[in-house]
Amino acid sequence: MAKLSESEITERLKNVDGWEYHENAIHTTFEFNDFKDAFSVMTRIAFEAEAQQHHPDWSNVYNKLQISLSTHDAGGITEKDFTLAKTIDAIIEGE
Amino acid sequence: MAKLSESEITERLKNVDGWEYHENAIHTTFEFNDFKDAFSVMTRIAFEAEAQQHHPDWSNVYNKLQISLSTHDAGGITEKDFTLAKTIDAIIEGE
Numbered sequence: 566m567a568k569l570s571e572s573e574i575t576e577r578l579k580n581v582d583g584w585e586y587h588e589n590a591i592h593t594t595f596e597f598n599d600f601k602d603a604f605s606v607m608t609r610i611a612f613e614a615e616a617q618q619h620h621p622d623w624s625n626v627y628n629k630l631q632i633s634l635s636t637h638d639a640g641g642i643t644e645k646d647f648t649l650a651k652t653i654d655a656i657i658e659g660e
Numbered sequence: 661m662a663k664l665s666e667s668e669i670t671e672r673l674k675n676v677d678g679w680e681y682h683e684n685a686i687h688t689t690f691e692f693n694d695f696k697d698a699f700s701v702m703t704r705i706a707f708e709a710e711a712q713q714h715h716p717d718w719s720n721v722y723n724k725l726q727i728s729l730s731t732h733d734a735g736g737i738t739e740k741d742f743t744l745a746k747t748i749d750a751i752i753e754g755e
Contacts, residue, residue: 600715604706611699620695624719 571575581650582658588621590635591646595657599630606630606656613652619645621653663736676745677753685717685730686741690752693725701725703750708747714740716748 574586584591597603603625610632614620622631622633632653634646664672669681679686692698698720705727709715717728727748729741 600706601710604710605705608699608703611695615696615699620722622719622721624717626717627715 566643566645568627568637568639574642577647582654584650589641590633591650592640593635594629596620605631608654610653615629617649619652661734661738661740663734663738669737672742677749678754679745684736685728686737686745687728688745690725695722698725700721705748712744
């Protein structure tokens, strides 16, 4: 899968909510009511990530979740990252 | 809950496996076969953390899991952290 150019990334960022591009990855953060809510969403994301065979770099502290997406094999950002970003947005919006 | 002294922390570290103390927290890392294995263990830890009402600061990248424990309210490490560390060790050893 081909690495996207900066202009392709900028264009695709318009189609996702709350994601930022820096340090060769796209990033977002979410804040939930509590740990249970945060981990419940993580679990839903985990299943979708596994189905897509593309996984987030993520960290969680209590009710906060940080997610970074990049395609390690491609050394940058690919369509895979935006596909997963859209999936994550859909999960969050469904909450 | 009282913050532990450095010597108390050093003593308690002898009773847990693979945890290190630095930057005002205790830390460990694990590596699993794949994402599914890593996230399965995270789920088990999540339930125990919620039961203890004490939660990890953690991050995951594919098969790797980093965990840091500290007691934010106490501004350091307390018995709660070592209780959760022992629980995490028991979950990992059961794998």
